[in-house]
Amino acid sequence: MAVIHKLAITQFRNLNHQYIEPGKHLNLFIADNAHGKTNLIEAIYYLGHNRSFKTKSLRELIELGQQKFQLDAQVDDYRIKLEKSKQKTIINIDQIRLKNSGELSKVLPIQIITPDKGFIVNGTPKNKRSYLDWGVFHVKHRFLSDVKKYNKTLKNINILLLQQKDQQLDDWFLEIARLSTLITQARQDYLTQLKQTNSTELIKDLSLLFSSVESFNYEFKSGWPKEVDALNVDSIYQYLLKSKQFLFKSKCLNYGPHKANLKFYLKQQEEYLLSRGEQKTLSMVFWLTQVSMMVKHNIYPIVLIDDISSELDASKIQTILFFLKRLKVQIFMTDITSNLLSIDSKNCRIFEINEGVISQQ
Numbered sequence: 001m002a003v004i005h006k007l008a009i010t011q012f013r014n015l016n017h018q019y020i021e022p023g024k025h026l027n028l029f030i031a032d033n034a035h036g037k038t039n040l041i042e043a044i045y046y047l048g049h050n051r052s053f054k055t056k057s058l059r060e061l062i063e064l065g066q067q068k069f070q071l072d073a074q075v076d077d078y079r080i081k082l083e084k085s086k087q088k089t090i091i092n093i094d095q096i097r098l099k100n101s102g103e104l105s106k107v108l109p110i111q112i113i114t115p116d117k118g119f120i121v122n123g124t125p126k127n128k129r130s131y132l133d134w135g136v137f138h139v140k141h142r143f144l145s146d147v148k149k150y151n152k153t154l155k156n157i158n159i160l161l162l163q164q165k166d167q168q169l170d171d172w173f174l175e176i177a178r179l180s181t182l183i184t185q186a187r188q189d190y191l192t193q194l195k196q197t198n199s200t201e202l203i204k205d206l207s208l209l210f211s212s213v214e215s216f217n218y219e220f221k222s223g224w225p226k227e228v229d230a231l232n233v234d235s236i237y238q239y240l241l242k243s244k245q246f247l248f249k250s251k252c253l254n255y256g257p258h259k260a261n262l263k264f265y266l267k268q269q270e271e272y273l274l275s276r277g278e279q280k281t282l283s284m285v286f287w288l289t290q291v292s293m294m295v296k297h298n299i300y301p302i303v304l305i306d307d308i309s310s311e312l313d314a315s316k317i318q319t320i321l322f323f324l325k326r327l328k329v330q331i332f333m334t335d336i337t338s339n340l341l342s343i344d345s346k347n348c349r350i351f352e353i354n355e356g357v358i359s360q361q
Ligand SMILES: Nc1ncnc2c1ncn2[C@@H]1O[C@H](COP(=O)(O)OP(=O)(O)OP(=O)(O)O)[C@@H](O)[C@H]1O
Pocket: 012, 013, 014, 031, 032, 033, 034, 035, 036, 037, 038, 039, 040, 059, 060, 061, 062, 063, 064, 307, 336
């Protein structure tokens, strides 16, 4: 069960030198605008992913005038350290240096709910793939290495297409066809399981969040044209061979799992026709279903919810918190002072943030 027991943040944005001991259940961070709520959420997210959901620029993340930032946490029995400067990145778990961040995500699985990352319903295909693949990775760890190999293969193919070189292209086509079927199969299996989770008792609680939750549906698009059987290596390979001249003209491969998509529907209506409120609430339903499915797999992700009351009214927030409480996951939630929730204080630890200084109430 992933629980952050201790967290130290050093020189991350406006959080200069902060240390907190979060509670096992709900942790609420209250502050006015621009005091550091999103920065805190971003720091925790960073620790679990070795990247931000807001920026690619390291310079933005390091406190102004400083050269590096550092995040230290005790997560369950593990001690995690992440230090980052322009020159180097150090990620240690129990003082053993990690080569990649996959291990980090296993120790610190995180589900994030924030307008900054964008909603999944009517979101960009990239954002949809990011949420989908996060789930797939946690139930099937080798998915990450397949995706990495796929991306390398894609890069090689695109270089050959750009240089108009036919040599070895067929070998790479076969390799990308093979990896592509593994990725598509893993994504489809995950979504099948997610739909099963959708019909369990637990999810019925979410009907309080959205009354027609049963008519919410989603469809997976593999990223290949309709004529291709995305689960069949030969079908993909033959398609690529047949399209070679076209690909040389377009100079890159614009089909495949890197173009996969999810299409959301409510009562057969397409996602872009839904109101913003519907898109927002259905996104929550999708994310919470993902969390619930992980718990079924005995993985307890930490849930980060930023800026909650700007997005949802009090009764919806209560429904979400009640749902997450039953799942027994640790929650970090931020809110602005004026919207302070009436929360069961026994299960909740409340912190205030004042110009980057976090103090427990
Ligand atoms: N690299 C940095 N160094 C120092 N301060 C920074 C850095 N990056 C951002 N800040 C500052 O952090 C402050 C807090 O930002 P944050 O986004 O966390 O606020 P917030 O509490 O989430 O506000 P809101 O309620 O408006 O969402 C901002 O005033 C911003 O200028």
